[in-house]
Amino acid sequence: MRIFDAFVDAYGSAPEGVWHAPGRVNLIGEHTDYNDGLVLPFAVPWGVTIAASPRQDDTIRLLSLQMGAQTVEHLDEAHGWARYPVGVFWALRGNGLPVRGADLVIDGDIPEGAGLSSSAALEVATAFALNDLYALAQSPMDLARTAQRAENDFAGMPCGIMDQATSALAREGHALLLDCRTLGSRQIPFDLPAHGLELLIINTNVKHALADGQYARRRQECEAAAAHLGVPALRDVTDLAGALGRLSGAERRRTQHVVTENHRVEALIGLLRAGAVTEIGALLNASHLSLRDQFEVSCPELDVAVESAVRGGARGARMTGGGFGGSAIALVAVERAESVRNSVKAAYAERGWRDPDFLTATPAAGARRLT
Structure with missing residues (x-):
């Protein structure tokens, strides 16, 4: 696995794990999510993969195989693309969860600029990795909400919950009916x-x-x-x-x-x-x-x-x-x-x-x- 080898090359040891989160396409229900409405997206076969290990300090080392490297000692040092994964650390810590630093290698294959929500995939993959690395016991929807908060309040993009929820909850062969007010969802078979x-x-x-x-x-x-x-x-x-x-x-x-x-x-x-x-x-x-x-x-x-x-x-x-x-x-x-x-x-x-x-x-x- 390319990302595994890249992690070893970058940090000198094997990662503790590898996680993947997909992008999404929305079948119908556009600009309804932040109006507490209904959406019907599904996850696509392309997404973001993260290899990660925890650290004993609060330093966050990031290496994107597409975007380069950043080392973040203090959260406000993150810039550009790194604000999306670093925002997840910020949101989890803000919720009082015991999250320290981590070493991460990030690889993505979502076509750039296609509107398939690469930012949500990056946030959700980071959230799932940290959930396991630090035994946070958060549900997939909890992690989706954390990822949304990272994008809204740290990265500064006022998106609704649809992208992150789809990335976290989607099921193969199904579209996700999501009520963006209650956050209730149902898997709808979608076999074209x-x-x-x-x-x-x-x-x-x-x-x-x-x-x-x-x-x-x-x-x-x-x-x-x-x-x-x-x-x-x-x-x-x-x-x-x-x-x-x-x-x-x-x-x-x-x-x-x-x-x-x-x-x-x-x-x-x-x-x-x-x-x-x-x-x-x-x-x-x-x-x-x-x-x-x-x-x-x-x-x-x-x-x-x-x-x-x-x-x-x-x-x-x-x-x-x-x-x-x-x-x-x-x-x-x-x-x-x-x-x-x-x-x-x-x-x-x-x-x-x-x-x-x-x-x-x-x-x-x-x-x-x-x-």
Whole structure:
């Protein structure tokens, strides 16, 4: 194992263990997580692997096979990518848990910039490693919440719980229905090959610079809309027409998306339970239109990916993730997959854009110890 050898080379001894946490793709339920809503993601086959051993002091030594090395004597010394794993140490210590330092080697194979949540995978892998190294007896959901706190309060990204929970809880062959208010979850069978289908991830290979600031702004707009409506979160809006009549501008549009997106999650679950997997494409299309027009987090590259995938024969498609770049997903009959790829590539070439990359996503297992 490459990471095992790298650990021995870096630190002169074998690691105490090796852990893996996957990235995720969200089937439907976008920007609903921080509105206490419903999401339906699943883990992807790519993720972050960490080899680790505990230390007798508080020093954290990090070696990423992709990003280089950092040594952190004091938590506020961490910078760049290291703030994600170091934030987990900070969050665990802040919860009063007996976590000292560690030596870590990190290896990842999540495609960069694809919006498949490499940061959550890094946080969750770190959390699972420290949980075992220091015998913390934390549940997978406890570790997911710790990882979210690390990203929110240490790394400074105001994400919801979806990414970390999926990485921690996912089950192979299933999508994860997560209620982001109660943190209750159910594993939903999602066997596309049995229906002659596959889920194609279309990585646009772009990430627009405004993404992070706009993400925070969308969250603020949702919170302001909920405050104006007198509800704890937009998840609590039951009379959409009445709510829209009391709002205007961005707050009105954000509310319309969040409320209807929660309904789409429930509708898609109903189709999956009925065995009507081939019929979910229309809900993917509707989700994308809402994200484009009401939540305004799409971009030309995502729109063209979605439109050309459907034109090429996809049953449905939508952007996935935070937006402003990253990836789209397309539900495709296996025999039409090549046609869909060719349609998207031709649309990109016509505009002089860099070729997109394509990945076929199958629901993978969540975080676990490998050795």
